[in-house]
Amino acid sequence: MTHKDLIGELANRLDWKQTKVSETLDTFVIVMNEKLSENCQLSIHNFGVFETKKKAERISVNPQTQERYLVPPKIVANFRPSVNVKEHLKNLNT
Amino acid sequence: MTHKDLIGELANRLDWKQTKVSETLDTFVIVMNEKLSENCQLSIHNFGVFETKKKAERISVNPQTQERYLVPPKIVANFRPSVNVKEHLKNLNT
Structure with missing residues (x-):
């Protein structure tokens, strides 16, 4: 949609x-x-919570050169669905 | 909030x-x-996409009894933030 x-x-x-x-x-x-x-957490009834989350820095490898490099830490937006959203989705066939 | x-x-x-x-x-x-x-995917401009995602079944262990059990597959709600949300959050200190 x-x-x-x-x-x-x-x-x-x-x-x-x-x-x-x-x-x-x-x-x-x-x-x-x-x-x-x-950096606010935002709550919406019957839907869920939006929040920021810190992702830690990590080491990654360039598959072409095999070189290791540091991926810096970053802030990402995260959504945690509310219990009733989870309940709704329980009825879907997996 | x-x-x-x-x-x-x-x-x-x-x-x-x-x-x-x-x-x-x-x-x-x-x-x-x-x-x-x-099971619709829902797109909101400048915010992101809401969608359902299938989580595969997996084996877990009860830490008390060491018993292994199967966690059944399930459908969860997922949010993928849009590029401009990511841009906004880039300016936050990690």
Whole structure:
């Protein structure tokens, strides 16, 4: 489902124009990005928690040259789904 | 930032009542959960992609009894942040 499909689906459910949904979703994304950039944890009921996570530095090997090099530590965005999301997915066939 | 704080922040930005933000966010969460339960991939511009991912079955060991047991395969929700989220987080000190 593309961004556009999602906006269409939300517009249907909310009985809103797609432009309004699109603008609202944009504001949501801006706030989420701002808060993540401030290292905030963001909790959304029945969906999950967004947070930043530090990935430690590690040694990697260039497969062409066999040279070892250091991959520096970095901060990544992480999503931990809530219990009810996990419950929903339990019913899917693996 | 709790769910309530996030609603407060969005209400400020959008100049909406908190109840309206809360209802809209609930609809968003319902749609996201429904689509994930249908194994859909969901793309949100400038934020990332939500998708389901199959985790393979694996053997684990009960540390108390040393007994080996099979953890069955399962479907989990996964979030892949977009390039611009990664860029934002690059500026954070590790």
